[in-house]
Amino acid sequence: xxxxxxxxxxxxxxxxxxxxxxxxxxxxxxxxxxxxxxxxxxxxxxxxxxxxxxxxxxxxxxxxxxxxxxxxxxxxxxxxxxxxxxxxxxxxxxxxxxxxxxxxxxxxxxxx
Amino acid sequence: xxxxxxxxxxxxxxxxxxxxxxxxxxxxxxxxxxxxxxxxxxxxxxxxxxxxxxxxxxxxxxxxxxxxxxxxxxxxxxxxxxxxxxxxxxxxxxxxxxxxxxxxxxxxxxxxx
Numbered sequence: 001x002x003x004x005x006x007x008x009x010x011x012x013x014x015x016x017x018x019x020x021x022x023x024x025x026x027x028x029x030x031x032x033x034x035x036x037x038x039x040x041x042x043x044x045x046x047x048x049x050x051x052x053x054x055x056x057x058x059x060x061x062x063x064x065x066x067x068x069x070x071x072x073x074x075x076x077x078x079x080x081x082x083x084x085x086x087x088x089x090x091x092x093x094x095x096x097x098x099x100x101x102x103x104x105x106x107x108x109x110x111x112x
Numbered sequence: 113x114x115x116x117x118x119x120x121x122x123x124x125x126x127x128x129x130x131x132x133x134x135x136x137x138x139x140x141x142x143x144x145x146x147x148x149x150x151x152x153x154x155x156x157x158x159x160x161x162x163x164x165x166x167x168x169x170x171x172x173x174x175x176x177x178x179x180x181x182x183x184x185x186x187x188x189x190x191x192x193x194x195x196x197x198x199x200x201x202x203x204x205x206x207x208x209x210x211x212x213x214x215x216x217x218x219x220x221x222x223x224x225x
Binding site: 006009031032034042043044045046049051089091093094098099100101102103104105 | 143145147152153154155156157160162168170171202204206208211212213214216217218219
């Protein structure tokens with residue numbers, strides 16, 4: 001099973017700070033990379049899906065990039081707000097055929 | 113549309129008891145999967161299915177059985193519960209191989225004592 005690593009494990013920032021997290025993977029043998037946002041006591045919700053090397057996606061203050069050649073994806077949040085506090089999950093779709101494998105997540109805390 | 117519905121939301125079992133976690137989706141998704149979520153470990157894949165009659169093992173399948181008799185339903189069975197199976201379980205569904213998002217149920221918090 002392909003190992004999906006996310007860093008940092010947790011992150012504390014002040015309101016207004018910009019921040020970024022990393023998802024790294026040892027192989028490009030997957031179909032798509034997903035980012036999900038997961039609030040406490042809720043279910044994960046999709047943010048982005050990327051398939052091609054160099055893909056960039058943006059939604060409001062949040063954006064993501066994918067580099068399959070070097071094995072990483074970045075998620076950026078510009079001007080963090082308290083409502084951005086959540087766990088951000090990276091997932092690889094199509095590992096070994098049809099498996100979707102998740103990383104352990106980055107827990108973001110934004111202090112007002 | 114109800115999306116992905118999981119039942120029950122909470123369950124306490126004694127060691128050795130059996131139970132079935134139910135998962136149903138009304139989006140005609142071919143791909144369904146079960147994950148468990150433990151502190152510091154994200155979501156780990158237990159079993160998955162790419163269509164009715166087809167199931168396969170994920171990362172942590174031991175102690176769990178699944179079946180997929182219809183497109184809509186994908187139950188997860190614990191045959192003999194163990195304290196190590198205390199976790200939060202999530203069911204998800206999607207279209208396989210199309211780079212589309214997965215939709216998750218609300219989760220089942222299971223405690224085995």
